[in-house]
Amino acid sequence: MTPARISAFTGLKCTECHTSFGEDDVLGRCPKCDAPLDTALDEEYLKEKGKQTGSENASSMWRFRAFLPVRDDTRIVTAGEGGTQLRKLSSLPGHVWLKDESRNPTGSFKDRGASLAVTKALQLGMKRLVLSSEGNAGCSFALYSGIGRISCSVFLPKLANASKVVLTKRLGATVTRVTGTIADAGRRAESSVQRNGGYNASTFITPYRHDGKGTIALEICEQLGWRCPDWIVYPLGGGVGLVGMWKMFKILENIGWVSVKPRLVAVQPAGCAPIVKAFSSDREDVEEWRSPKTSALGLKIPKPLAGRWILKTLRESHGVARAVTEDDIRKSTKRLARDEGVLLEPSSAAAFAALPGLYEEKLVDPSEQVVVIGTGSGLKTLESL
Ligand SMILES: Cc1ncc(COP(=O)(O)O)c(C=O)c1O
Ligand SMILES: [Zn+2]
Numbered sequence: 001m002t003p004a005r006i007s008a009f010t011g012l013k014c015t016e017c018h019t020s021f022g023e024d025d026v027l028g029r030c031p032k033c034d035a036p037l038d039t040a041l042d043e044e045y046l047k048e049k050g051k052q053t054g055s056e057n058a059s060s061m062w063r064f065r066a067f068l069p070v071r072d073d074t075r076i077v078t079a080g081e082g083g084t085q086l087r088k089l090s091s092l093p094g095h096v097w098l099k100d101e102s103r104n105p106t107g108s109f110k111d112r113g114a115s116l117a118v119t120k121a122l123q124l125g126m127k128r129l130v131l132s133s134e135g136n137a138g139c140s141f142a143l144y145s146g147i148g149r150i151s152c153s154v155f156l157p158k159l160a161n162a163s164k165v166v167l168t169k170r171l172g173a174t175v176t177r178v179t180g181t182i183a184d185a186g187r188r189a190e191s192s193v194q195r196n197g198g199y200n201a202s203t204f205i206t207p208y209r210h211d212g213k214g215t216i217a218l219e220i221c222e223q224l225g226w227r228c229p230d231w232i233v234y235p236l237g238g239g240v241g242l243v244g245m246w247k248m249f250k251i252l253e254n255i256g257w258v259s260v261k262p263r264l265v266a267v268q269p270a271g272c273a274p275i276v277k278a279f280s281s282d283r284e285d286v287e288e289w290r291s292p293k294t295s296a297l298g299l300k301i302p303k304p305l306a307g308r309w310i311l312k313t314l315r316e317s318h319g320v321a322r323a324v325t326e327d328d329i330r331k332s333t334k335r336l337a338r339d340e341g342v343l344l345e346p347s348s349a350a351a352f353a354a355l356p357g358l359y360e361e362k363l364v365d366p367s368e369q370v371v372v373i374g375t376g377s378g379l380k381t382l383e384s385l
Pocket of ligand 1: 108129131134135136137201235236237238239240242297298345347348375376377
């Protein structure tokens with residue numbers, strides 16, 4: 001007997017050459033053109049299924065499994081990620097809400113992507129996951145690989161935050177520290193896969209992370225009574241959350257659950273802002289940022305591997321990309337802790353640091369609803385609080 005269909009997933013599709021691949025093909029980037037792959041979701045299925053999709057099981061992101069690329073309901077690797085609070089921050093001018101991703105199992109939104117990617121790894125029969133990370137993804141993959149009993153090897157830059165390194169190790173992953181940036185760590189991860197086997201689960205090498213983060217968009221719309229906010233402000237590193245959320249906002253509009261999509265703001269630190277630079281100079285692709293320097297380590301990604309996809313997403317949403325200074329990031333981190341009891345790490349507080357500028361340039365009106373994604377907890381970066 002064929003098991004009942006649980007999701008809209010129909011296979012993989014290249015974001016550049018649009019070639020389609022099967023549901024069970026074990027792939028990283030496109031075998032034809034090396035661009036990132038996306039998952040294909042059948043919108044008719046979602047339309048027919050209706051909003052009750054959102055009410056299945058618990059409060060984790062898996063209640064939206066109809067939007068996730070899985071076929072098997074029995075081996076889902078979860079620690080209760082997602083279902084995070086959306087709350088108004090009254091100390092800030094305007095109409096600003098926090099989507100509080102610090103409440104996830106390891107304290108960051110990376111848990112959503114890792115829960116999905118490790119679930120896929122288990123369902124596709126993989127035995128070893130390998131990835132490069134700035135720190136948070138390492139913690140997340142260590143946690144979920146542990147639950148799924150899959151071996152996990154994480155390559156971190158030498159300068160990665162100490163608490164993240166310790167947590168990744170304690171949760172059972174093998175950690176290798178690499179001299180240089182995340183790009184160097186990425187090369188080491190790939191050569192480890194070539195030498196010792198395994199699956200490369202790094203950002204935009206695997207197509208199985210962005211839909212997990214996309215559930216943030218589904219939750220926000222549900223929390224607002226199936227309506228989008230006017231703006232989403234997002235601290236951008238590899239861009240996984242940005243493209244994942246935008247994909248879901250578009251689907252929600254196509255299936256008639258929301259009527260107007262939000263505009264997106266990507267925020268990067270001035271010391272590593274390759275997307276801001278490419279966006280402002282109307283480029284379609286991203287140049288590598290030389291000598292990146294920032295305390296926001298999660299955003300220290302000199303050349304995002306989905307640069308074209310990120311830029312297309314920002315333009316489609318009539319969005320913008322803005323840079324913030326180290327001083328702004330520092331002040332924003334401390335002010336949020338003091339005035340709102342919101343403990344965020346600098347990579348996350350960076351998004352809030354962009355708000356005053358957005359009002360000053362009159363891009364955002366104080367009457368408009370702004371949702372800022374609070375991507376990661378400050379409890380792993382106490383030195384910045
Ligand atoms: C706290 C935090 N915020 C934002 C990001 C950037 O995420 P993305 O790669 O989805 O752009 C990261 C990535 O490491 C992070 O750790
Ligand atoms: Zn392709």
